[in-house]
Amino acid sequence: MSEKEFDYYLKGEKGEYEVVIGLEVHAQVLSDAKLFSSSATKFGSEPNSQVSLVDAAMPGMLPVINKFCVEQAVKTGLGLNAKINTFSKFDRKNYFYADLPQGYQISQFKHPIVGEGKVILDMPYGTKEVGIERLHLEQDAGKSIHDQDPKNSFVDLNRSGIALMEIVSKPDLRSPGEVGEYIKKLRSIMRYLNTCDGNMEQGSLRADVNVSVRKKGSKEFGTRCEIKNVNSIKFMQQAIDYEARRQIELIEEGNEVDQETRLFDTKKQETRSMRSKEDAHDYRYFPDPDLLPLRLEDSYIEDLKKGLPELPDHKKQRLISEFKLSNYEASVIISDQAVSTYYEEVAKNSDYKLASTWLMGELFATLNKEGKDITESPVSAVNLAKMINLIKDGTISGKIAKTVFEEMIKNDVDPSKIVEDKGLKQTSDPKEIENIVDKVLETNQDKVEQYKSGKDKLFGFFVGQVMKEMKGKGNPQMINDILKNKLK
Amino acid sequence: MTEIYQLTLYDLIEKIKSKEISCEEATKSYVDRAKKSQKLNCFIEETFDQALDKAKNQSGKIDTSKKLFGAPFAVKDLFCTKGIQTTASSKMLEGFKPEYESTVTSKLWDEGANLLGKLNCDEYAMGSSNETSYFGNVINPYRNDKDLVPGGSSGGSASAVAAHLTSATVGTDTGGSIRQPASFTGTVGLKPTYGRCSRWGIVAFASSLDQAGPMTKDVRDASLLMEVISGHDNKDSTSAQIKQEVFSQKLTKDIKGLKIGIPKEYKIDGMSKEIIDLWDKGIEIVKSSGCEIKEISLPHTKYALPAYYIIAPAEASSNLARYDGVRYGFRAEGKDLIEMYENTRSLGFGDEVKRRILIGTYVLSSGYYDAYYLKAQKVRRLIKNDFDQAFKSVDTILTPTTPSAAFAIGENVDDPISMYLNDVLTVPVNLAGLPAISIPAGYDQNNLPLGLQLIGKSFDEQTVLNNAYAIEQSINFKPNFKDWWM
Numbered sequence: 017m018s019e020k021e022f023d024y025y026l027k028g029e030k031g032e033y034e035v036v037i038g039l040e041v042h043a044q045v046l047s048d049a050k051l052f053s054s055s056a057t058k059f060g061s062e063p064n065s066q067v068s069l070v071d072a073a074m075p076g077m078l079p080v081i082n083k084f085c086v087e088q089a090v091k092t093g094l095g096l097n098a099k100i101n102t103f104s105k106f107d108r109k110n111y112f113y114a115d116l117p118q119g120y121q122i123s124q125f126k127h128p129i130v131g132e133g134k135v136i137l138d139m140p141y142g143t144k145e146v147g148i149e150r151l152h153l154e155q156d157a158g159k160s161i162h163d164q165d166p167k168n169s170f171v172d173l174n175r176s177g178i179a180l181m182e183i184v185s186k187p188d189l190r191s192p193g194e195v196g197e198y199i200k201k202l203r204s205i206m207r208y209l210n211t212c213d214g215n216m217e218q219g220s221l222r223a224d225v226n227v228s229v230r231k232k233g234s235k236e237f238g239t240r241c242e243i244k245n246v247n248s249i250k251f252m253q254q255a256i257d258y259e260a261r262r263q264i265e266l267i268e269e270g271n272e273v274d275q276e277t278r279l280f281d282t283k284k285q286e287t288r289s290m291r292s293k294e295d296a297h298d299y300r301y302f303p304d305p306d307l308l309p310l311r312l313e314d315s316y317i318e319d320l321k322k323g324l325p326e327l328p329d330h331k332k333q334r335l336i337s338e339f340k341l342s343n344y345e346a347s348v349i350i351s352d353q354a355v356s357t358y359y360e361e362v363a364k365n366s367d368y369k370l371a372s373t374w375l376m377g378e379l380f381a382t383l384n385k386e387g388k389d390i391t392e393s394p395v396s397a398v399n400l401a402k403m404i405n406l407i408k409d410g411t412i413s414g415k416i417a418k419t420v421f422e423e424m425i426k427n428d429v430d431p432s433k434i435v436e437d438k439g440l441k442q443t444s445d446p447k448e449i450e451n452i453v454d455k456v457l458e459t460n461q462d463k464v465e466q467y468k469s470g471k472d473k474l475f476g477f478f479v480g481q482v483m484k485e486m487k488g489k490g491n492p493q494m495i496n497d498i499l500k501n502k503l504k
Numbered sequence: 505m506t507e508i509y510q511l512t513l514y515d516l517i518e519k520i521k522s523k524e525i526s527c528e529e530a531t532k533s534y535v536d537r538a539k540k541s542q543k544l545n546c547f548i549e550e551t552f553d554q555a556l557d558k559a560k561n562q563s564g565k566i567d568t569s570k571k572l573f574g575a576p577f578a579v580k581d582l583f584c585t586k587g588i589q590t591t592a593s594s595k596m597l598e599g600f601k602p603e604y605e606s607t608v609t610s611k612l613w614d615e616g617a618n619l620l621g622k623l624n625c626d627e628y629a630m631g632s633s634n635e636t637s638y639f640g641n642v643i644n645p646y647r648n649d650k651d652l653v654p655g656g657s658s659g660g661s662a663s664a665v666a667a668h669l670t671s672a673t674v675g676t677d678t679g680g681s682i683r684q685p686a687s688f689t690g691t692v693g694l695k696p697t698y699g700r701c702s703r704w705g706i707v708a709f710a711s712s713l714d715q716a717g718p719m720t721k722d723v724r725d726a727s728l729l730m731e732v733i734s735g736h737d738n739k740d741s742t743s744a745q746i747k748q749e750v751f752s753q754k755l756t757k758d759i760k761g762l763k764i765g766i767p768k769e770y771k772i773d774g775m776s777k778e779i780i781d782l783w784d785k786g787i788e789i790v791k792s793s794g795c796e797i798k799e800i801s802l803p804h805t806k807y808a809l810p811a812y813y814i815i816a817p818a819e820a821s822s823n824l825a826r827y828d829g830v831r832y833g834f835r836a837e838g839k840d841l842i843e844m845y846e847n848t849r850s851l852g853f854g855d856e857v858k859r860r861i862l863i864g865t866y867v868l869s870s871g872y873y874d875a876y877y878l879k880a881q882k883v884r885r886l887i888k889n890d891f892d893q894a895f896k897s898v899d900t901i902l903t904p905t906t907p908s909a910a911f912a913i914g915e916n917v918d919d920p921i922s923m924y925l926n927d928v929l930t931v932p933v934n935l936a937g938l939p940a941i942s943i944p945a946g947y948d949q950n951n952l953p954l955g956l957q958l959i960g961k962s963f964d965e966q967t968v969l970n971n972a973y974a975i976e977q978s979i980n981f982k983p984n985f986k987d988w989w990m
Contacts, residue, residue: 069604075597076584076606076705078740110868114841119825169841171830265754300794300868302877305711305819307741 020140024136024191025232028264032232035260036240037195037225038187041202042180044156044220045376046086051155051179052122059218063161063172073117078306078476081106085179086310087191088211089129089153090320092181095205095327096148098133100317104152106307110300115171116156128152129310135205136329137197138347140462146198147186154284156180187226187237190386192253199223201353204328208353222247227259229267238263239273243280243287255280259287331356339368348376354390361397366404374400378421396423403431412494416440444491446498449482452490453498456481467503475499508533509668513575513725514752515673515912520574521566531618532560536575538620544643546664548581549589549622558618564697570616571732578827580661581622582629583609583716584705588619592638592707593627596827596834596852599669606705607740608674608716615732620670624648624660627854628824629709633924634659635917636856644689644910645985648950652910655685655926661719662689666983667893668928672729676706678713679812680905680930683942686719687905687955688901689984690944692972693719694726695930697963698937699744700736708823710816713741713934723973727751746963757974760794762967765898769805770929772907778948779904786902786945786956789978790971796831798898802890807883808932810986813924814880815935818839818859821864827852840961859920888936895961900971903929905942905955929957939965941972944981951984 025032034212040235050057055071070077093100137144162169180371183202189195203214203221214221223246228238243259246252252474258280263273277296278287298350326334328350335346335356349372350356363371379400383393391415406412412420435441443449456478457464467474482495508530511519519525535552555576562574584602591597602702605613613619626636633653634642642659644652645667654663658675662685665673676680676800677695686693694717701716708714716730731751737743766787771780787797829848836847853861867876894901906926916923933940939962942955956975960968 072831074594074602074604074832075590075600075707075826078704080739085663110822110825112825112828112845114828114830117826119828120822144851145755175604298870300822300865300870302822302868305742306708324617392910401587 022139022141022190022265024193026229026264030268033229033260033264034175034232034234035190035256036187036230036237037191037256038240039183039185039189039195039198039226040224041183041185041199042222042224043092043183043206043214045085045153045179045181045201046210046212047082047085047088047179049082049084050177051085051153053177054082055177057178059220061174063170063174064205065174067173067176071173073119079122079304081307081310082179085153086129086312087320088179088319089151089181089500090312091128091209091324092170092183092206092211093133093151093210094317094321094324095211096130096133096135096151096183098148098151099131101127101129101131102311102312102314102317103127104129104278104310106153106304106310107301108304111297113157113160115167115176116162116174117158117173117176121155121157122304122307123154124152127309129352135198135201135417137194137201138343139194139197144194146188146194147406149184149186151181151183154180154182157471177480187228192256195225195252196249197255204351204353208325208327216248219247223252224253227256227263227459228273228292229260229263238267239275241273241275241287242277244290246280251282254285255287258285262287321328328353335359339363339372341368341372345372345376352390358390358393358397362401362404365398365401367408370404370407371401374404374421378418382425394428395421399428406431406435410442410444410491411435412440413488416442416488423496440489442491443486443489444494446494449486449490449494449498452482452485453478453495453502456485457502464503475503478503507668509537511671512721513572513672514728517571517573517575521568523566527559527562527566527618528556530557530574531576532671534620534668536666538578538664540856540990541667541669544645544663544667544669545640545758546623546642546660546667546669547578547621548593548624548639548660550590551588551619551621555618560959562616562618567616569865571728572612572679573616575617575671576620576672577612577617578620578661578664579609579612579673580625580658580675581624582676582707583674584707585609585619585622590622590707591630591639591718593625593639594853594857595638597707598638598834600833607737608706611733611735612674623658623664623670623673625675626657626659626681627857628707628882629657629676629678629714629949630820630822630856630860631656632680632684632923633911633913633916635913636854638854641913643913643961643989645989646689646910646952647985647988648952650912652952653688653913654895655688655906655910657681658685658719659691659985662686662691662693663720665689665691665721666985672718672725674716674729674733676709676714676716676721677930677934678715678816679934680708680927682717682719683930683940683955683957684926686942687944687957688910688953690953690981691721692723692726692941692943692976693717694710694730694941694965694968695933695939696730696734696965697744697939698934699742700734700746700939700963700965702735702740704737704739710819711823712819713812713816715934723969723976724752724755726941727755727969727973730969744963749966751966751969754970755973756970757793757977759790759971759974762790762795762900762963762971763798763898764790764795764971765798765800765894765901767800767802767805767894767901767903768902772928775904775907779907779954781953782956783902783904785979786921786975790902793974793978800894800898800901802887802894802932803881804886804890805932807899808935809924810927811880811883811887812927812931812935813863814876816886817864818868818877818880819864820869821861824857824861826855856920884935887932891932891936891938891959899961899967900966901959903957903959905929905957906918907946907954909950909952909954933957933959938962939968941968943972943976945975945979946981947984953981
C-alpha cells in the first residue's frame with residue numbers, strides 16, 4: 017500500500033495553517049445502575065421513571081459510589097494504556113440549572129481515577145499516536161425539555177446521576193480525519209471492553225471539541241475555542257472545519273481569536289458563541305465531603321488487567337501474523353469486535369484467506385443490503401466455515417458457492433444439505449470429464465485446428481463449452497488439466 | 505412525688521418493662537406537659553395523637569428486648585421523618601413531608617420509641633441561640649429577669665429535655681449544636697466521633713462536620729441512647745466500619761488512673777471567674793476520683809473558629825444549592841428560571857442562612873479558594889494533629905463547654921461575631937472529628953446552669969461517658985427552675 021502524506025493544511029491569504037484539536041469525550045459507562053445510586057439507566061424509558069431519592073437530591077440523601085462503575089473506568093484506563101491512580105477524589109462542580117438537582121455535579125477535578133495514556137490511530141499516512149491526558153468519572157445531568165409547551169419547560173431526571181467517563185485527549189489531533197479515527201478507536205476499545213456501548217445516536221458518546229489554528233510550522237498554540245457537546249463524528253468534523261476557517265479568517269483580518277465556548281448549529285453548519293471567557297462559570301470546585309477518597313489496591317488493578325479481553329491493536333497484529341491478513345483486511349475485521357469474533361470462528365474452522373474474502377465480500381454486501389450487523393447475520397459462522405470447506409475439498413466450485421450462499425441467506429442450514437438437495441455437487445470424475453471434453457473437441461474440430469495453429473485464446477472457449485455441458489458443476493481445475501492434455 | 509416525666513429515660517423504660525407504668529401513661533404524661541408548655545415554642549410539629557395511639561397499642565405487648573420500649577421521643581426537626589413534616593426550621597421546607605425516615609430515627613423506632621413531634625432548631629442548624637428559626641425562637645426553661653435563649657442549634661431539643669417535654673432526644677452537632685444548648689439548659693449532650701452515627705436522612709448543613717448525638721437528662725441515658733443510634737450504615741459513605749457497642753452496660757464511674765488533660769489555650773482572654781471556678785471544680789473532682797491531671801497544649805486552638813467559619817459555610821453553600829424551588833419545598837415564581845431561583849432563595853432562606861451561603865460561596869470562588877478554603881483545611885489538619893499529639897499522653901480532655909451561661913433573647917442577634925464566639929470551645933472538636941460530651945456542672949451567680957466538656961479519643965465514647973458519669977455522680981446536679989411558663 018502506498019503511503020500518502022498528511023495534507024490537512026488550510027490555505028489562507030497569508031499562508032497555510034495547521035489545525036490543532038483536543039477532545040473531551042463523554043462516554044456513558046455501561047452499567048445497570050447510576051454512579052451514586054441504584055436507579056436503572058435504561059435508555060428511552062418513561063420520563064422520571066428512573067429517579068431515586070438521591071438522584072432527585074432530596075434533603076439528607078447521600079451518594080454511595082457504585083463499585084462497578086469504578087471497575088469500568090479502571091478497565092477503560094487500562095485499555096487506553098493509561099496510568100491508573102490508586103488515589104483519586106470526587107469534587108463538586110457547583111452551578112445552578114433546573115436539570116441539575118443537587119446544584120452541583122459530582123466529578124473528579126484534581127485527582128482523576130486515570131492519568132496519562134495513549135491510543136494509536138491507523139492513518140493512510142502511517143500510524144499516529146494520540147496522548148490521553150486523563151480519564152475521570154462524573155455524573156450526568158438530567159434533561160431539560162423546552163419544546164413541549166409554549167410557556168413551561170420540563171425536566172426529565174432519568175439521566176441525572178448516570179456515570180460518565182470524561183476522556184480528555186492531549187492537543188495531538190490535526191485534522192477532522194484524525195478526529196474521526198480517534199473517536200472510532202476509542203469506541204472500538206470501549207466496546208471490546210464492554211465499558212461503553214458507544215451509541216452516539218443515544219448520546220452515550222459525545223464530545224467537547226477544542227480547536228485552534230496556527231501557521232504551518234509554528235510551534236506555538238493559538239487561542240482555542242471549545243465547541244460543546246457534539247454528538248456525531250460527522251458533526252465534529254464539520255464543526256472543526258468551519259471553526260478552523262473562521263479562526264483563520266479572524267487572524268488574517270488582523271483580529272484576535274477570543275477564548276470562548278461555542279455551539280455547533282447542525283442545520284446551519286456553523287459554530288456560534290455561547291459564552292465568552294469573562295462569562296465563564298466559576299464552578300467553585302471543592303472535595304465532596306460526602307465521599308471518601310477512592311483508594312485502589314494494586315492487586316485489584318492487576319486482577320482487572322488479567323481479566324481484560326484482547327484489545328483491537330493486539331488482535332490486529334495477531335490476525336496479521338496468524339492468518340496472514342493484509343494490514344487493510346485486519347483493520348477492517350478488528351474495528352468491530354463481533355466481526356473479528358465471527359471471522360476467527362470461520363477462519364479457524366476453514367481457510368483463513370477464503371474466510372476473509374467471503375466475510376468482506378459476500379457477507380458484508382448482504383449485511384449492508386439488509387441493514388443488519390454481524391450479530392444478526394443470516395449466515396452463521398459455523399455454516400460459512402462449512403461452505404468454505406466444500407470449496408476447499410472440491411465439492412463445489414467458487415461459482416457454485418455463490419448459489420449455495422444465496423440459499424444460506426434464505427435458510428441458514430448446513431451447506432452440504434443445500435448442495436445435496438439442489439444437486440450442486442461438483443463433478444470430479446476424470447472419466448466423465450474426459451468424455452465430455454472429447455465430445456466438445458469433436459463437435460468443434462475447426463476451432464481445434466485454429467487453436468493448434470496458434471489461437472491460444474480459444475482455450476477459454478473450450479472450458480466454457482465443457483462447463484456448459486456439465487451445467488457448471490465440472491471441477492474447473494480438472495477440466496483445465498484434461499483439456500490441456502488433449503490439445504497438446 | 506416524682507412525676508413520670510421527671511424520670512430519666514433509663515428509669516422510665518425500666519418501669520415500663522416491669523409494668524409499673526404503662527406506655528400509655530408514659531406518653532400521656534409527656535403529652536400533657538408538652539401541651540402546657542407551648543410558650544417555650546419547642547415543637548414545630550406535634551404528633552401527640554399518633555403517639556398516644558401507638559402507646560395504647562404498645563401497652564399490652566411489652567417487648568423487653570427493645571431498648572427504648574415505650575419511650576416518648578421528640579426529635580430535632582433536622583431528621584427526616586417519613587410522612588411527617590420536616591422543615592429544618594426553614595420556610596424553604598415548610599410543609600415538606602419526606603417519603604423516607606433517617607437512619608438515626610429509624611433506629612429509635614426500631615427499639616420501640618414513640619415519636620412525639622419535631623423540635624425547633626436554628627434554620628438549617630445555623631445558629632447558637634435558636635433565634636434563626638423561621639418558626640420563632642425557643643425559650644430556655646431557666647430564666648432570670650428576662651427570657652433566655654436555650655442555645656443552638658439544637659435549642660428546641662435542649663429546652664424540651666430540660667423542661668421534661670420529651671424523655672430524651674437526638675440532636676445534631678456541627679460546631680457545638682448539641683453541647684452548647686445542653687450547657688445552657690442543664691442537660692447532657694454528646695457529640696459522637698464523626699462517622700459513628702449515620703448522616704443519612706439528616707438535612708445536611710456541613711457534611712464533614714455534622715454528627716447526630718444524644719441529648720438527655722443524665723449520662724446513663726446518653727450512654728443508652730448512644731448505643732441505639734450508632735452503627736455503620738451502607739447508605740452513608742462516611743459512616744465508620746466499626747462494631748456496635750453497648751455503652752450503657754459498660755458504664756462505670758470508676759475512672760481511677762485516667763489521665764486527664766487541661767488545655768492551657770482554652771483559658772481564653774476574658775473568661776469569667778465563674779467559668780474558671782467551674783473548671784477548677786471539675787479538676788478537683790476528677791483528682792479525687794484518682795485521675796491524673798496533666799496540663800496540655802493545643803497550640804492551634806485560636807485558629808479553630810475562623811477555620812470553622814470558612815469550612816462550614818463552604819460546605820453549606822453547596823449543600824443548600826438543592827433548595828432551588830424546582831422539585832420540592834418553597835417556590836416563588838419569576839419571569840424566568842434565574843428570577844425564580846433568586847426569588848425563591850431570597851424569600852425562602854433567613855438572614856443567617858443567606859449570610860453563610862454568601863461566605864461559603866466567596867471562600868470557594870476562584871482566586872479566593874487557596875487563601876480561604878484551602879488554608880482553612882490546612883488549619884483543620886493542624887488542629888487534628890494537636891489533639892493526636894495530646895492524646896498520646898492523656899485519655900480525655902476537660903474544658904468548659906461555653907464561655908458563658910445562657911444569654912437573653914435578642915442580646916447577640918445583631919452581632920454575628922459575638923454569637924459565633926459561643927462556639928469557641930466546642931468547634932475544635934468538630935474539626936478534629938472527636939467525641940465530646942457536655943454535662944451540667946453547676947450554676948452561675950444568676951442561677952443559670954453551666955456545663956463542662958469532656959473530649960475523647962476517636963471512637964472512645966466509652967471513656968468519655970465513664971469520665972462524665974463519675975463527675976456527674978460527684979456533682980449531683982439538680983435542676984432548679986420552676987415551671988414558670990405554665
